[in-house]
Amino acid sequence: MMRCLAAIATLCTLAALAVGCASPPSRFYTLSGTVTPAATSSNLSVAVGPVSIPAEVDRPEIVVSTGPNQVQLDEFNRWASPLENSIARVVAENLVAMLGTPRVTLFPQTSGADADYRVAIEVQSFRSAPGEAAVLDAVWTVRRAKDGRTETRRTKVREAVQEDGYDALAAAHSRALARLSRDIADAVRALDRSRQ
Numbered sequence: 001m002m003r004c005l006a007a008i009a010t011l012c013t014l015a016a017l018a019v020g021c022a023s024p025p026s027r028f029y030t031l032s033g034t035v036t037p038a039a040t041s042s043n044l045s046v047a048v049g050p051v052s053i054p055a056e057v058d059r060p061e062i063v064v065s066t067g068p069n070q071v072q073l074d075e076f077n078r079w080a081s082p083l084e085n086s087i088a089r090v091v092a093e094n095l096v097a098m099l100g101t102p103r104v105t106l107f108p109q110t111s112g113a114d115a116d117y118r119v120a121i122e123v124q125s126f127r128s129a130p131g132e133a134a135v136l137d138a139v140w141t142v143r144r145a146k147d148g149r150t151e152t153r154r155t156k157v158r159e160a161v162q163e164d165g166y167d168a169l170a171a172a173h174s175r176a177l178a179r180l181s182r183d184i185a186d187a188v189r190a191l192d193r194s195r196q
Contacts, residue, residue, distance in 0.1 A: 045101065046104045053123045062079060103115075117191065131161055135159075139152065
């Protein structure tokens, strides 16, 4: 009888320890398009990609900036898909709305050979500081397929984050990508006007 009680007590202790050591569930976040559709429509076709991102943020965990030279991986707050894929998808969604054309595709998922314009984006900084700011620094190139003429520019955006949560941080990054998309759309329009 004493052995049985000791075994039950041991099992209860182990079960309590297992419950106490359980990790919190992971939360997943996405970036989203944040622009309203253009008033006019066009026949332009654009291929977005490739997109490259810094190695330190090329991971599922959200990388949080904790100081000028220090970051922390947040194991339980993650991006729902690879960051470079999400950035390309959001820029493409925004360009559909801004340029008034449904003919925006992702490269290399499509060849991009038939597109009038090709957009390559090199993200040089993608900083996340919950409760402070989302920072995006990207160099990008729009290339016109017809004659190879290019426009290369840089977009640097710092979007304030009013709340501490990761929802607010993802929304701030989405607003920064909307600004990047506006700059790219302006360059596509300028190249298109110069063709005529």
